[in-house]
Amino acid sequence: MSSAEGNLTWEPAAGHPDLLAAPVAAAIAGTPSARVAPIDADLADTAAFCAAYDVAMESSANCVVVAGKRGGDVRYAAVLVLASMRADVNGAIRRHLDVRKISFAPMDTAVSLTGMEYGGITPIGLPADWPILVDEAVVAAGDVVIGSGIRGSKVLVPAAELAALPSAEVLALAL
Template sequence: MVGKLDWEPAAGRTDLLADPVAAAIGGVPDAEAAAIDPELADTAAFCERYDVPLEASANCVVVAAKRGGEVTYAACMVLATDRADVNGVVRKHLGARKVSFAPMDQATSLTGMEYGGITPVGLPAGWPVLVDEAVAAAPRVVIGSGLRRSKVLLPGKALAGLPGAEVIALAQ
């Protein structure tokens, strides 16, 4: 197990998952969920309190890509030790003129998830999910659950297998 948490099969703990995550989690092999203090949902505080190494935790950022007046959204997954190259790799990969982090209110309303808990599991259909190579290669990685009060643990390869997922060199 990873960290000082009581991990349980996620499919049996949908009470710990945002609705869109609960609806999609059955298709994610070996996913587990654990309750946490919602005040400790942010990565650094979470990792310190629950003894989870930063390299075993991955962050999901939602970006808004703009080109020719159209806006498309995508999720980017990088290890907590890294940062997504949004203005370089992500912008070029999405074929956008400009890419920025999606505003909090848009990210939460579009995903049906809480800010600080957004995860690539259960995102709207058609969204690209850009997964950094290091995340995809991780044996187990902790991600958000869609809620600030819990986390999900799964194999990195499960993230690479999500609908719309593409594994690329994403980290700076």
């Protein structure tokens, strides 16, 4: 068993739409190797999840929604970094998005725009016009655990499939 699999029982994600947020279930065909496992929703936050299910932090990737502003224009993007790292939001990400100000999107906004639960947001199934910025360390990690769009499950997927999502770009984004 890999450190990404932990002590969970993984099943093909496409066969379990009940364990995925609606936009994730609709888009999961784009990540054919994705597998899903139910978890205790109270343990969805990364540190608690990794400890409870024996998943290495280096095999868990967090997806955050950022909002960048230039003039009156607001640009949203998803950023995927390993749980063991911090996203360089005010440096590399701000420069890549070519915005003057950037911050994490407010929780209500992120939930509303993605159709996913806070704490379960994932790069699979995001709005098609959003850039998905994937840190190069995520791709190097091989199989990674990500959110499923809900707090009650997680998805295990080869990071190369995340890097191949239509609007994904692989960059150096972590500190």
